[in-house]
Amino acid sequence: MTDAPHKMTARDVSVFYGEKQAVKNVSIDIDMDRVTAFIGPSGCGKSTFLRTLNRMNDTIGNARVEGQITLDGEDIYSSGMDVVQLRARVGMVFQKPNPFPKSIFENVAYGPRIHGLANSKADLEEIVARSLRRAGLWEEVKDRLNDSGTALSGGQQQRLCIARAIAVDPEVILMDEPASALDPIATAKIEELIHELRGRYAIVIVTHNMQQAARVSQRTAFFHLGNLVEYGDTDNIFTAPREERTKDYITGRYG
Amino acid sequence: MNNARATQSTQAQERAPTDWKTVAMQRRIRKRYRAERRFRFFGIAAVVLSAAFLAFLLVTMVAQGWRGFTRTEIMLPIDFPASGMMVERAQLDTAGADLALAGAGLENAVKSAAAAAFGPGGESYISDNAWVSVRKAIKHDASVLDRKTQMRVPASSEVDQAMAGRGTSEILAAVAKLKNAGLVSRHLNLDFLKVSDSTDPVAVGIWGALKGSLLTMFVTFLIAFPVGVLSAIYLEEYAPRNRWTDLIEVSINNLAAVPSIIFGLLGLAVFLGSWSLFGYRVGPLLPRSAALVGGLTLALMIMPVIVIASRNAIKAVPPSIRDAALGIGASPIQVVFHHVLPLAMPGILTGTIIGMARALGETAPLLLIGMRAFIVTPPGGLTDPATVLPVQIFLWSDEVSRGFVEKTSAAIIVLLVFLLAMNGLAIYLRNKFETRW
Ligand SMILES: Nc1ncnc2c1ncn2[C@@H]1O[C@H](COP(=O)(O)OP(=O)(O)OP(=O)(O)O)[C@@H](O)[C@H]1O
Ligand SMILES: [Mg+2]
Numbered sequence: 001m002t003d004a005p006h007k008m009t010a011r012d013v014s015v016f017y018g019e020k021q022a023v024k025n026v027s028i029d030i031d032m033d034r035v036t037a038f039i040g041p042s043g044c045g046k047s048t049f050l051r052t053l054n055r056m057n058d059t060i061g062n063a064r065v066e067g068q069i070t071l072d073g074e075d076i077y078s079s080g081m082d083v084v085q086l087r088a089r090v091g092m093v094f095q096k097p098n099p100f101p102k103s104i105f106e107n108v109a110y111g112p113r114i115h116g117l118a119n120s121k122a123d124l125e126e127i128v129a130r131s132l133r134r135a136g137l138w139e140e141v142k143d144r145l146n147d148s149g150t151a152l153s154g155g156q157q158q159r160l161c162i163a164r165a166i167a168v169d170p171e172v173i174l175m176d177e178p179a180s181a182l183d184p185i186a187t188a189k190i191e192e193l194i195h196e197l198r199g200r201y202a203i204v205i206v207t208h209n210m211q212q213a214a215r216v217s218q219r220t221a222f223f224h225l226g227n228l229v230e231y232g233d234t235d236n237i238f239t240a241p242r243e244e245r246t247k248d249y250i251t252g253r254y255g
Numbered sequence: 256m257n258n259a260r261a262t263q264s265t266q267a268q269e270r271a272p273t274d275w276k277t278v279a280m281q282r283r284i285r286k287r288y289r290a291e292r293r294f295r296f297f298g299i300a301a302v303v304l305s306a307a308f309l310a311f312l313l314v315t316m317v318a319q320g321w322r323g324f325t326r327t328e329i330m331l332p333i334d335f336p337a338s339g340m341m342v343e344r345a346q347l348d349t350a351g352a353d354l355a356l357a358g359a360g361l362e363n364a365v366k367s368a369a370a371a372a373f374g375p376g377g378e379s380y381i382s383d384n385a386w387v388s389v390r391k392a393i394k395h396d397a398s399v400l401d402r403k404t405q406m407r408v409p410a411s412s413e414v415d416q417a418m419a420g421r422g423t424s425e426i427l428a429a430v431a432k433l434k435n436a437g438l439v440s441r442h443l444n445l446d447f448l449k450v451s452d453s454t455d456p457v458a459v460g461i462w463g464a465l466k467g468s469l470l471t472m473f474v475t476f477l478i479a480f481p482v483g484v485l486s487a488i489y490l491e492e493y494a495p496r497n498r499w500t501d502l503i504e505v506s507i508n509n510l511a512a513v514p515s516i517i518f519g520l521l522g523l524a525v526f527l528g529s530w531s532l533f534g535y536r537v538g539p540l541l542p543r544s545a546a547l548v549g550g551l552t553l554a555l556m557i558m559p560v561i562v563i564a565s566r567n568a569i570k571a572v573p574p575s576i577r578d579a580a581l582g583i584g585a586s587p588i589q590v591v592f593h594h595v596l597p598l599a600m601p602g603i604l605t606g607t608i609i610g611m612a613r614a615l616g617e618t619a620p621l622l623l624i625g626m627r628a629f630i631v632t633p634p635g636g637l638t639d640p641a642t643v644l645p646v647q648i649f650l651w652s653d654e655v656s657r658g659f660v661e662k663t664s665a666a667i668i669v670l671l672v673f674l675l676a677m678n679g680l681a682i683y684l685r686n687k688f689e690t691r692w
Contacts (some may be wrong), residue, residue: 054582056578056581056582059574059577059578059581061496084584084585084586085584086584087581087582087583087584088583088584089584091582091583091584092582092583094575094578094579094582096575098573098575098576098578098579099579100576100579100580100594101576101598110580110583110585110593111583111584111585114583114584114585114589114593115584161579164579164583165582165583167583168583168584
């Protein structure tokens with residue numbers, strides 16, 4: 001299990017917003033058959049680091065990335081890397097739900113359509129239905145696929161975004177607090193989904209919920225002020241953290 | 256209330272609780288109400304004033320202009336067999352009918368008929384173009400040539416003015432007599448919308464200028480809209496932020512404020528000027544007075560407006576939508592055309608219509624590029640000499656002949672209707688593209 005090559009690796013990655021360094025020399029490995037959880041106090045750079053993994057930071061004018069990140073051994077910041085393809089292979093669910101102001105069907109169908117993943121209308125409908133089912137949204141929206149995606153509740157919107165991300169069948173899925181707007185039942189559905197997807201996709205999830213990190217992940221990384229403080233098996237982090245700061249945070253003594 | 260007092264007392268322990276009933280407090284409250292009333296009064300006054308101006312404009316225009324859509328017509332008895340006109344009947348059904356009738360001396364026959372009917376000088380009662388209506392009637396039914404008949408023909412400008420109570424006492428008396436006999440009257444006449452400029456105010460029409468405006472607007476839109484929107488997309492979505500793009504931004508903002516006549520000079524120099532290049536004489540590139548040149552010049556003028564409006568509309572699209580599309584592997588151009596542009600479209604269209612409306616009402620730059628010519632035939636294409644509505648209005652308002660006053664007002668009505676139609680289209684398109692969030 002541990003001998004398999006890492007799906008993604010990060011080596012000495014630093015991210016700067018102008019002069020300000022938001023992520024400091026982070027090295028981490030992400031494996032295919034494990035869920036990796038990023039935890040840490042607000043503003044510590046989790047989202048920033050996550051966005052470097054599919055180069056979403058490129059869109060921020062003053063953001064600069066140093067260090068090396070690879071996907072299947074290939075440097076994703078090298079000039080030969082096609083960013084569009086990279087983002088199709090490394091999908092992302094954002095912290096704030098951001099459905100397109102289009103119909104529910106169109107939201108999910110958009111990715112497969114631009115990448116030519118469906119070879120017929122029936123095929124496309126099948127992909128949409130499967131993605132919505134996996135995201136735990138199908139039962140609620142199956143009768144109104146033509147309604148606007150923005151007319152859904154916040155939690156439904158987030159699941160729609162998850163369905164949209166998995167519809168393109170990525171290899172890695174980056175989730176930035178996907179359950180922060182969800183009720184416990186929907187959250188359980190998402191966690192179930194993560195369990196189901198594990199093994200097929202490499203999954204990275206940012207969460208503020210310690211129980212959730214403990215439940216869904218096999219590896220946990222604790223960030224603090226831009227540093228990766230501790231990274232290891234989830235069981236170890238939660239039962240026997242090596243660092244004092246980690247212990248303080250997970251026991252809630254730390255804000 | 257309690258809460259507010261609690262926080263206040265923790266901030267300033269020694270302060271007494273606010274007494275809202277003191278004289279000073281009451282005075283402050285009254286003052287606030289007064290300010291409120293005053294503001295509302297000025298607001299209403301401003302609205303009423305602008306509505307009054309608008310109503311005044313519309314009422315005067317319609318009051319003066321409606322006569323432009325009517326024509327004074329006079330009943331002309333005409334005895335064809337006695338006129339000595341020789342017309343080959345067979346020719347009347349062919350394309351040469353106009354020529355045959357003109358050759359047979361129809362114009363003179365009509366004039367003598369008028370002199371016979373209304374006494375010496377009677378030919379001045381009918382319009383110079385009266386024979387054209389007679390010709391039309393003959394072509395419609397050739398049998399009139401065999402009998403004595405009566406025909407309604409357009410009256411001259413003097414008769415027309417006399418109907419409105421203007422003119423010498425002789426003509427006023429003569430027209431009053433004709434009027435009592437029911438021989439002269441005003442009729443709705445939509446020829447004004449079908450014919451073009453003329454020296455005779457009775458015979459002028461707006462169609463040439465309207466068509467010129469349509470052609471010019473067509474060229475303006477075709478150039479300014481795509482170029483403006485594409486520039487805006489490039490500047491917003493692709494261009495790096497540096498000193499050069501800052502410079503471009505400042506230049507565009509300044510261009511939007513440049514007086515229109517400068518653009519006329521620019522158009523004159525670029526499209527109609529000639530230079531020597533490597534010893535060869537180059538130019539003028541395009542024909543003078545043409546809708547093509549007018550359209551290009553106005554496109555230069557409104558492009559900055561479209562660029563600015565489009566950039567603002569594109570900026571207003573939430574970045575999260577871009578993230579969402581990029582995050583599932585849409586290319587930058589797919590992001591723009593599938594997501595950003597549709598969401599920005601209402602704003603872009605609004606800006607475009609504001610620019611187009613400005614272009615439609617523009618006179619000065621078009622005068623400079625020669626679109627003030629006297630155009631009797633409507634332009635057949637983009638390179639034919641043409642004029643546009645506002646220039647036509649300007650030219651007619653300059654005419655000394657009294658009959659042009661109402662035609663000017665009528666032309667203004669046409670221009671305003673055109674403008675309204677354009678704005679209506681804009682509102683329709685905006686609602687159509689509006690995304691419900
Ligand atoms: N676009 C930006 N420009 C400048 N600074 C930024 C930008 N985005 C984030 N930052 C800064 O980088 C740091 C890390 O932000 P980041 O969003 O990665 O935090 P986070 O760990 O995801 O926090 P949270 O748990 O609240 O989402 C913060 O100090 C933030 O202020
Ligand atoms: Mg975050």
